[in-house]
Amino acid sequence: xxxxxxxxxxxxxxxxxxxxxxxxxxxxxxxxxxxxxxxxxxxxxxxxxxxxxxxxxxxxxxxxxxxxxxxxxxxxxxxxxxxxxxxxxxxxxxxxxxxxxxxxxxxxxxxxxxxxxxxxxxxxxxxxxxxxxxxxxxxxxxxxxxxxxxxxxxxxxxxxxxxxxxxxxxxxxxxxxxxxxxxxxxxxxxxxxxxxxxxxxxxxxxxxxxxxxxxxxxxxxxxxxxxxxxxxxxxxxxxxxxxxxxxxxxxxxxxxxxxxxxxxxxxxxxxxxxxxxxxxxxxxxxxxxxxxxxxxxxxxxxxxxxxxxxxxxxxxxxxxxxxxxxxxxxxxxxxxxxxx
Amino acid sequence: xxxxxxxxxxxxxxxxxxxxxxxxxxxxxxxxxxxxxxxxxxxxxxxxxxxxxxxxxxxxxxxxxxxxxxxxxxxxxxxxxxxxxxxxxxxxxxxxxxxxxxxxxxxxxxxxxxxxxxxx
Numbered sequence: 001x002x003x004x005x006x007x008x009x010x011x012x013x014x015x016x017x018x019x020x021x022x023x024x025x026x027x028x029x030x031x032x033x034x035x036x037x038x039x040x041x042x043x044x045x046x047x048x049x050x051x052x053x054x055x056x057x058x059x060x061x062x063x064x065x066x067x068x069x070x071x072x073x074x075x076x077x078x079x080x081x082x083x084x085x086x087x088x089x090x091x092x093x094x095x096x097x098x099x100x101x102x103x104x105x106x107x108x109x110x111x112x113x114x115x116x117x118x119x120x121x122x123x124x125x126x127x128x129x130x131x132x133x134x135x136x137x138x139x140x141x142x143x144x145x146x147x148x149x150x151x152x153x154x155x156x157x158x159x160x161x162x163x164x165x166x167x168x169x170x171x172x173x174x175x176x177x178x179x180x181x182x183x184x185x186x187x188x189x190x191x192x193x194x195x196x197x198x199x200x201x202x203x204x205x206x207x208x209x210x211x212x213x214x215x216x217x218x219x220x221x222x223x224x225x226x227x228x229x230x231x232x233x234x235x236x237x238x239x240x241x242x243x244x245x246x247x248x249x250x251x252x253x254x255x256x257x258x259x260x261x262x263x264x265x266x267x268x269x270x271x272x273x274x275x276x277x278x279x280x281x282x283x284x285x286x287x288x289x290x291x292x293x294x295x296x297x298x299x300x301x302x303x304x305x306x307x308x309x310x311x312x313x314x315x316x317x318x319x320x321x322x323x324x325x326x327x328x329x330x331x332x333x334x335x336x337x338x339x340x
Numbered sequence: 341x342x343x344x345x346x347x348x349x350x351x352x353x354x355x356x357x358x359x360x361x362x363x364x365x366x367x368x369x370x371x372x373x374x375x376x377x378x379x380x381x382x383x384x385x386x387x388x389x390x391x392x393x394x395x396x397x398x399x400x401x402x403x404x405x406x407x408x409x410x411x412x413x414x415x416x417x418x419x420x421x422x423x424x425x426x427x428x429x430x431x432x433x434x435x436x437x438x439x440x441x442x443x444x445x446x447x448x449x450x451x452x453x454x455x456x457x458x459x460x
Contacts, residue, residue, distance in 0.1 A: 036389065038412045038413050039366065039412070039413050039414060039415055040366070040385055040386075040389055041412065042366070042367070042409070042410075042412040042413075042414055043365075043366035043367045043370070043385045043388070043389075044385045046367040047367060047370060047385060055384075057382075057384045058384045058385055058386065060384070060386075061384030061385060061386030061387045062384075062385065062386040063386075064386060065386030065387065065389060065390045066386070068390055069390070069393070073390075074390050074393035074394060074397075075393060075394055075397035075398075076394045076397065076398055338347075339347045339348070339349055340347065340348050340349065340352050340394060340395070340398065
């Protein structure tokens with residue numbers, strides 16, 4: 001009777017162990033689980049005989065392994081390839097930010113040389129490396145450059161900096177596309193999606209400050225708890241895949257340069273009915289999520305206050321000082337990813 | 341042209357080394373790597389399979405056989421020619437680095453630290 005009881009107890013323990021492992025294996029993508037879960041479970045049972053729970057190091061390795069597999073980190077790519085993919089992500093995020101700002105702030109009435117179709121084409125070109133083949137992506141990027149130049153010339157626009165701010169990332173996109181065939185993972189598309197989503201949210205929540213509230217309200221009100229969660233996710237994600245941090249940082253640098261060309265006063269003058277505080281808030285909506293995603297990468301913790309300051313006074317480059325060592329750190333992480 | 345030498349972490353090195361004598365399944369690789377490294381490399385299951393994915397994508401390791409044991413699939417992995425060459429290249433690199441130290445004559449402390457010996 002004792003033997004039967006002991007055997008039943010062992011069986012129930014093994015079942016509990018298997019249930020726990022299967023829950024941990026959910027960290028892996030479904031297709032990967034279908035292929036490997038049974039094999040991994042067999043190995044886990046063999047390495048943890050008679051245990052009800054896997055060892056902590058097994059739990060950590062399964063969670064990290066699952067997330068690495070989800071971010072395509074279970075295959076080795078050379079450092080240059082990783083940087084190229086990060087650059088493609090950066091271009092995509094930057095051009096998405098430009099397009100989202102253009103739509104949300106009604107900039108088509110301010111920049112007639114850049115009709116919505118040209119902006120839309122730039123954006124489609126920016127997300128095409130994720131979805132289409134290299135030839136299609138190259139053709140779309142080239143078309144977007146031609147469209148921007150043609151429209152600029154036709155409308156005799158006077159803001160050459162705006163043209164540069166759109167065309168340079170498109171040319172960079174073309175250059176990166178010509179450097180290799182490895183396509184960035186499709187699941188990165190949630191990042192441009194987040195840019196669009198946050199911009200819409202910022203626009204919806206944007207309310208001018210009242211005489212009783214000196215700070216702009218809206219996105220700020222929900223920002224702190226959201227920021228804590230996102231920063232935690234960003235820190236974990238950078239440990240897994242630093243390419244995203246590098247890409248986001250590149251896009252953020254681009255947005256910073258763009259706003260340097262566009263001091264706050266000039267923006268206020270150009271956007272009818274906009275108060276500086278309202279504009280500041282919308283700008284935060286667009287740029288701040290980039291800081292949050294890029295948490296351990298450049299500029300995140302340091303850039304926020306200089307950015308406020310620059311938007312108020314119209315200049316400021318000091319954010320570069322803390323950004324450089326942090327950028328080097330992110331690049332070092334990408335280099336580590338290339339080690340077998 | 342020679343394939344460039346890829347930097348290799350210690351766990352990867354011992355996973356490849358464990359397959360030198362023939363194909364092994366996951367659990368056997370973990371045990372063999374631990375044994376070969378004198379207990380230093382204790383691979384967790386998640387780490388092992390991430391390493392196997394990378395090594396398979398790199399063409400260093402290949403799936404050799406599949407069998408069903410106690411209702412579960414068990415796969416055995418073997419070392420490819422490329423994997424064997426990469427392992428030997430890494431071993432040679434480490435041996436050359438080790439020889440720098442092991443082949444050098446012991447140097448007096450005063451020379452190592454750049455201090456002049458005091459006159460007796």
